[in-house]
Amino acid sequence: MATLSGRNIVKKYGKDTVLKNVNIDIETGKIYGLIGRNGAGKTTLLSILTAQNPATEGEITLDGQPVWENEASLSRICYSREISPVTLFGPNTLKVKDYLKLGKTFYKNWDQEYADELIKMFNLNVKKRVHKLSKGMLSAVTIILALASKAEITILDEPVAGLDVIAREQFYKLVIEEYANTGRTFIISTHIIEEAASLFEKVIMIDNGEIVLEENTDDLLARAYRVSGEDVQVDEAVNGFKVYHPESVGRNKAVTVLADAPVDGFSDSVQVEPVSLQNLFYAMCVDGRKEA
Amino acid sequence: MSLAARSLTYYLKTSVQYIGYSIAISALIFVEFLFIHSGEVDAFGIAFRMAVSILALFIAMLNPMYALYSPNWYDGNVLSMGGRRKDIFWGSIVKEILFILMGLIIVSVIYSIYGTPEMIPIAVYLMFGSLPFTGLARIIGHKIRKNGRIAVIAIAIVAGLSAAAASMISNSRLYEFDFLPEGGVSMLLYILIALGIYAVLQIFIYRLCSKAMVR
Numbered sequence: 001m002a003t004l005s006g007r008n009i010v011k012k013y014g015k016d017t018v019l020k021n022v023n024i025d026i027e028t029g030k031i032y033g034l035i036g037r038n039g040a041g042k043t044t045l046l047s048i049l050t051a052q053n054p055a056t057e058g059e060i061t062l063d064g065q066p067v068w069e070n071e072a073s074l075s076r077i078c079y080s081r082e083i084s085p086v087t088l089f090g091p092n093t094l095k096v097k098d099y100l101k102l103g104k105t106f107y108k109n110w111d112q113e114y115a116d117e118l119i120k121m122f123n124l125n126v127k128k129r130v131h132k133l134s135k136g137m138l139s140a141v142t143i144i145l146a147l148a149s150k151a152e153i154t155i156l157d158e159p160v161a162g163l164d165v166i167a168r169e170q171f172y173k174l175v176i177e178e179y180a181n182t183g184r185t186f187i188i189s190t191h192i193i194e195e196a197a198s199l200f201e202k203v204i205m206i207d208n209g210e211i212v213l214e215e216n217t218d219d220l221l222a223r224a225y226r227v228s229g230e231d232v233q234v235d236e237a238v239n240g241f242k243v244y245h246p247e248s249v250g251r252n253k254a255v256t257v258l259a260d261a262p263v264d265g266f267s268d269s270v271q272v273e274p275v276s277l278q279n280l281f282y283a284m285c286v287d288g289r290k291e292a
Numbered sequence: 293m294s295l296a297a298r299s300l301t302y303y304l305k306t307s308v309q310y311i312g313y314s315i316a317i318s319a320l321i322f323v324e325f326l327f328i329h330s331g332e333v334d335a336f337g338i339a340f341r342m343a344v345s346i347l348a349l350f351i352a353m354l355n356p357m358y359a360l361y362s363p364n365w366y367d368g369n370v371l372s373m374g375g376r377r378k379d380i381f382w383g384s385i386v387k388e389i390l391f392i393l394m395g396l397i398i399v400s401v402i403y404s405i406y407g408t409p410e411m412i413p414i415a416v417y418l419m420f421g422s423l424p425f426t427g428l429a430r431i432i433g434h435k436i437r438k439n440g441r442i443a444v445i446a447i448a449i450v451a452g453l454s455a456a457a458a459s460m461i462s463n464s465r466l467y468e469f470d471f472l473p474e475g476g477v478s479m480l481l482y483i484l485i486a487l488g489i490y491a492v493l494q495i496f497i498y499r500l501c502s503k504a505m506v507r
Binding site: 047050052053054069071074075077078079081087088089102103105106107108 | 293294295296298299301302361364365369370371372373374375376377378436437440441444503505506
């Protein structure tokens with residue numbers, strides 16, 4: 001199993017430190033979800049991992065070999081990012097077919113037949129220019145490029161942002177099919193956590209330029225709980241656990257708990273429910289969080 | 293095919309595409325001149341020679357223009373597809389030199405066929421003279437990429453004023469090419485100086501290219 005690793009990654013833009021000493025290990029043959037708030041550093045991290053942007057400090061390797069300017073590493077990675085409909089000099093007038101031709105030129109395992117199939121599936125007019133595409137169509141182009149690249153490590157940055165619910169479901173199905181057929185590694189950054197949560201074998205949570213969590217999704221959710229009840233009893237039940245986002249209404253209180261290991265039972269006097277990945281993410285990243 | 297070969301293929305295709313655009317625009321100009329000179333003796337010849345001269349001028353102008361645009365567009369695309377910075381650097385050099393060489397061959401052949409070989413040296417001066425500007429334009433392109441629209445506006449103002457000044461000087465001298473050296477020997481020197489400046493500029497371009505980012 002190969003590993004894409006980042007060690008002590010720091011990225012500064014002027015005085016702003018966007019990534020703060022990040023360490024990350026991406027094992028191949030898994031589907032990763034990268035979740036974080038806007039500006040948390042997701043795109044910057046992905047750009048650095050794929051050598052599209054240089055890190056201020058730190059080292060990125062794939063199987064121990066540097067990724068930066070290394071053909072052997074770069075040839076195994078596809079980072080399909082959101083296409084901008086505008087360039088510095090005006091609208092992006094590139095035609096979709098020309099953009100996809102770029103993919104055909106640069107990705108050695110490019111599957112044109114599959115690309116054509118996806119174009120039909122997403123009902124994409126390849127003769128259209130990028131600046132005339134809707135947000136959903138822009139997302140479709142990003143997805144087609146990523147999937148047809150057949151790259152061993154495929155990274156998608158906000159691929160479903162503009163897609164309607166049907167197209168989103170198609171995308172999730174396609175990723176699962178590809179994963180099942182080829183064992184390709186996918187790293188998907190998304191804001192639509194609830195829908196995509198079941199897709200992620202592992203989840204990486206990034207907040208304020210730091211990785212706060214990198215864990216198997218099922219293991220993570222198995223030790224996350226929402227505990228509610230009378231405030232005194234809730235406080236007593238969660239004493240000693242990591243508690244996030246306490247909410248109080250009168251004498252009732254609800255907290256999100258992330259235990260170090262699955263807990264058999266808190267107390268009979270409180271209600272305990274499982275927590276979804278989105279709610280856990282919200283609780284951990286919402287302003288004013290605190291730990292018990 | 294290696295990543296370097298794939299990048300080179302992309303830049304070669306781009307270079308051929310540039311020539312295609314230049315010829316297409318010259319063809320339109322040819323048609324326009326044909327209309328303007330219709331009824332005159334040898335209207336076809338006049339229009340053709342004018343279109344070819346404009347083609348030579350056009351190629352010399354397009355090379356720096358594309359170089360200015362390149363870091364923001366072509367190079368950015370290659371980088372976002374997993375291309376290496378050093379392949380982008382070498383690919384761009386190949387693209388720029390190939391563009392003027394292809395242009396020079398096409399223009400020279402046409403001038404030779406149509407009995408105006410005296411125009412070939414002017415085309416050589418134009419094409420090779422464009423190389424230092426092409427290098428400079430690439431540096432400016434990288435700066436634009438870094439500093440955004442403010443750099444574009446500043447450069448547009450400077451370029452506009454320079455063009456106006458050059459136009460006035462040129463007009464006052466009745467468009468004489470008095471900057472061209474006399475005698476054929478100095479053409480080689482001219483080419484070497486142009487290539488030398490272009491090569492020196494590549495040192496700065498290499499540094500800028502090695503820090504290039506996808507935005």
